[in-house]
Amino acid sequence: MNSMNRLAAMVSLAALFPLVIQAAETKGNVEVVHYWTSGGEAKSVEVLKKIIEKDGFTWQDSAVAGGGGSAAMTVLKTRAVSGNPPTAAQIKAPDIQEWGRLDLLASIDDVAKANNWDSLLPESVAQIMKYEGHYVAAPVNIHRINWLWLNPVVLKQAGISDVPTTLDELYAAGDKLKAAGFIAIAHGGQAWQDTTIFENLVLSVMGVDGFKKAFIDVDDSVFTGPKMIEVFNALRRIQSYLDPDGNGQDWNLETAKVINGKAGMQIMGDWAKSEWSAAGKFADTDYICVPFPGSQGAYSYTIDSLAMFKLASKNDTPGNIAARNDLAKVALEPSFQYVFNQNKGSIPVIKGLDMSRFDSCAQASAKDFAAAEKTGSLAPSMAFNMSTSQAVQGAVFDVVTHFMNDKSADAGKAGRQLLAAIKAAQ
Template sequence: MNPMNRLAAVVSLAAVLPFGSQAAESQGAVEVVHYWTSGGEAKSVDVLKKIIEKDGFVWRDGAVAGGGGAAAMTVLKTRAVSGNPPSAAQIKGPDIQEWGRLGLLTSIDEVAKANDWDNLLPRQVSDSMKYDGHYVAVPVNIHRINWLWLNPQVLKKAGVTELPTTLEQLYAAGDKLKAAGFIAIAHGGQAWQDTTIFENLLLSIMGADGFRKSFIDMDPATLTGAQMTAVFSALRRLQAYLDPDGSGQDWNLETAKVINGKAGMQIMGDWAKSEWTAAGKTAGSDYACVPFPGSQGAYSYTVDSLAMFKPSSNNDTPANTAARNDLARVALEPEFQYVFNQNKGSIPVIKGLDMSRFDSCAQASAKDFATAEQAGTLAPSMAFNMSTSQAVQGAVFDVVTQFMNDRNADPSQEGARLLAAIKATQ
């Protein structure tokens, strides 16, 4: 990194002290609320912590496990309301705008300009990191949602000879896996996991355009149309292949069932790969990855980001500002991007970064993102806070979960229920 870029991270004190002595003597601190708590995710956070500490600052970890981030958001809201926000928090998509409208986020434009973020980041990503034209958050990665993970050894034992590329092939593989005594699809019965499957089916059946109309435009005709009925019908059919003992299970426990040969497949974002990596497994031999059947050409994504909060009066010091700016700078340096994303299963958010260090699944993901960006088939995930507010997301969660729990629910009625639930949030 150019020394001038490092200097920009602590511009507030640059005229007084050189960077090294300032960091060592001030011991500025940065507190981060996040929900990176599984094995691979925790290793990724530790990378960031060590770099920040190496730069002479104090890292205060605010990890909150559970609920796909819901528990962490509860903690964050409590802290913010009480006037004691953290330095930064893991927040995504439209929720960054919501926090910005509340006047609780602070600009990091100095860091962004010094490090040329506008040219460093894909436009779709950089736009979502800004509020009112100012950078208030830093992205750390890109996660692909529409992935299917498979254990080739288990598939072979079940007589599945080809990786599924269509929904019909997915159902056929599920039948063979069940007949051979395996769990066909590892799945934890939690609202966000149910909705991950629903979202992938919607992308498969309705395409990127239908996805956009449903969860960005929230078009009533699309939400209540025949294709939405087909999505819920497919969800009901796929439900027969899900882990019968998965109720309430965390995603990483279900991933372990695929790793350990108890299950054949899992429908999950690429953070699942971090568990394979942590287990010492190799992409292409120990496990396989394919786009969720039928969704080839589209790319459903979420971006992990750290939004920067205005400090409380007792924490508003030049040293803490320097620590916060160092966090923002480090997050978009190649050193961190490589190690963090290799551990976490995601791909770097920096455009054009050399992917030769990454495994075949990550390389395919980066290539598919670039292709979808050019084709206009990127789909910001609803299930992971990239296309809707938390209120709309919660409404969709409720409808999907109720459908999954009521075996007598009519797929043809679910689109109307979905529309009504979304309208109720507005």
């Protein structure tokens, strides 16, 4: 099924969502569909809203919670096919290209040129934000996926003196935490969270080269080889340490269990730090962040971006276009990048910003990103569809979650099932 047909299949839902309303008393209206809805994320969005409103425009917030963004994408597709797109939407890399092919995105080249984006952005990031050579999206941050978050007080109570740096050390820490009566690894049993762990294990067991062969090249031999069996066996082992009451829980509720001392660890991207910050906690004192064991040197990442949509005729006014351009401009201003990413847990996307304003986790992340970019060790996240389409991402979700839910599933067959699912979705 092609992209337009997939959109058309949801047209019947269009009536569920309101039309954009132009506020007469302001210079223009900007509506953003996004899924930044947890405590720390919502605080970050509020920063952007206040700047836009200070510039004289009306901010219309269209936040959609849940599903790691899938629910927001369903809303966006419904809106777009009904002829009522928002001004902008939080979209990941391959999907920018898909929306561009549908001729639904607006060029913001004038904004990019006026603000020197080609010099501000890493080349790899700039290319992601373009369709056919034209800027159509503004990046707001870089998130690292392969993090392990730990509560040092809980670790000490469980008799753990050192943070785990290998999978064997992770298992040993998990055993001690369980024996001491703690949840070893806080985890919500949602498909995207399951796949986040799986992705980290691929990096740990196979390295960046194996990760790229699997999820960029789709090399058959990687999925049918012994290393993929090792990954699924490790996933089964880690499953024994996950929160037994986590089924269906949102990630931030599980983060709260680590913050509150009920759990010792969480495998999650750096947006988890936004919850620690919102709770008034501090890196190195209240929590520890380290690369996921075995993935040191690799940097699995996703980039949050705001793709700019062509406005429906009724909304295509000079004021609304000015509002859209202001949103794009603000997204890459240093003042916004500092505050947004400090709240969000991520790092700025602008090259060369002073990181002394950030905590040790963000400083380590920025340093590791720069190093990985030089060595070719950047791994665009599969779990957050930086290296794959949503269709392929969904196919991986299905296989991984089925494996997690079926305790009798064979690790020896799972890799072949994953390969078949990916190829069917391509």
